[in-house]
Amino acid sequence: AQSVTQLGSHVSVSEGALVLLRCNYSSSVPPYLFWYVQYPNQGLQLLLKYTSAATLVKGINGFEAEFKKSETSFHLTKPSAHMSDAAEYFCAVSDPGRRALTFGSGTRLQVQP
């Protein structure tokens, strides 16, 4: 069975500071990995995805993530936080043979002025 662990349910950073959101996964097969963002009372928007190509993945809005197989991690980073980045972020994993996503419990990012 697959699972996703997001360390830190709340992360607070200052505007302009580095954003680091942590995600570790477990999977019995090479996984597909995703980061989604959710704004209040809205659906999920895909930030980026890893599908066994380059291990450093660049996404929208300046976010990127690095797949590290040895650490079973897929942490999300952004060099400089903007106020508009304040939202809930979800890491997700899927088995290529079963496309449904297994999500982590989410990390709420606060950006302080």
Add this chain to the structure above:
Amino acid sequence: EAEVAQSPRYKITEKSQAVAFWCDPISGHATLYWYRQILGQGPELLVQFQDESVVDDSQLPKDRFSAERLKGVDSTLKIQPAELGDSAMYLCASSLETTGVEQYFGPGTRLTVT
């Protein structure tokens, strides 16, 4: 830009009543998913369709929940009777069959059971 449509956006119902949610996926997307997201948690899969067929409904509480996608296009999720613990956001997503990697989510239906 094509989007997944869901209605209603918000629904308040009393326990023991019936409630239904509707989803229209992006045109041409053969795979459709219903997820439930309890406040403060990540979404969890309820049911997955490939065209009109159910691929996975192992987490669907079948004593009260039902889902259909009769013509392989839009889908309806029903709860009867609703319970207090059903209060959640219900998200619909769709993906292309050939790739299936990227799922596109609708805005969700926020259900409150009183």
